[in-house]
Amino acid sequence: MSRSERLLALLQVLRRHRRPVSAQTLAAEMGVSIRTLYRDIASLQAQGAGIEGAVGVGYVMKPGFMLPPLMFASEELDALVLGMRWVADRGDRTLANGALSTLAKIAAVLPPDLRRELQESALLIGAGKEIPLHAVAPDLLRAAIRQQSKLQIAYSDGAGTNTQRTVWPFALVYFDQARVLMCWCELRNGFRNFRADRITEVALLGVRYPKSRQELLKAWRRSQTMNGQTILPEIDSS
CATH class of the missing domain: 2.30.30 (SH3 type barrels.)
Structure with missing residues (x-):
């Protein structure tokens, strides 16, 4: 598991706990050492993750925290690119522009390696049958x-x-x-x-x-x- 995937998994684990959970419990669930767990928590907090708590107290995720785009796993990026490309190709003009704008915004905040992965995705949309013209937008x-x-x-x-x-x-x-x-x-x-x-x-x-x-x-x-x-x-x- 890469470090970015491990951080993503840690966020998901924290989301499952509604009350503060100890570092020992988190480390056991993640299969990492306590030292690595503390380092990962600090990295996520530095990146803006809403994680509250401290050593000896436990950690909990603030309600309403949204997962930052930079934490997308490779499979999630593949799904995102494929879906947005389908909308851009098969949607009406407003949705197509929205899809392209969404991809550009996400690419702008991704770390370099994931940005390249998004931009160089080999998942393409094949030609489809023509959609009839609509009299109503x-x-x-x-x-x-x-x-x-x-x-x-x-x-x-x-x-x-x-x-x-x-x-x-x-x-x-x-x-x-x-x-x-x-x-x-x-x-x-x-x-x-x-x-x-x-x-x-x-x-x-x-x-x-x-x-x-x-x-x-x-x-x-x-x-x-x-x-x-x-x-x-x-x-x-x-």
Whole structure:
């Protein structure tokens, strides 16, 4: 285990303990000497880790401490790079810019060896099928979900039938060839899915729907669970 990986593991161990834990206990869990444990604690504190305590008292992690990017393990960096590159390649312009900006910010605070590992990652995104053009900006759909606001939408289904709906959007699903808005539909009094590229008009009503998006997502999962497996409902055509 490299030193950076050991420091990361120590942070994770501290997170599991809600009360002060002795250096002896930490050293035993980490498989290191007491001297090495004290040195690692001092290094983490110098880097800004919210670790409180002292020799003979024990150590505890302050609530709300966020793991600094420089402590990413190699596998975590691989996952981060691959995910951000997928978003940059397959997301809309706002998300793509956000992904590239995120990678740049993380690279700026990584130590040199991990920065090179991130920048020279050999994990690439293959060419995908073209995503249909959207008449409505995905930013607006995401904003409605964040605000838990009702939407008025004009929708054209696969048969070309046009309808007006008032919906409660609670999730946006990203498939390779389509984006799907998951909603509670007031017209059908039930859960419905709408392909984002078939939504021709949208108005943010500024009215908060009566349930939280977490409640709606849980209710949808319960309604779709069959034999212990969650099945994505079909796109609305009614």
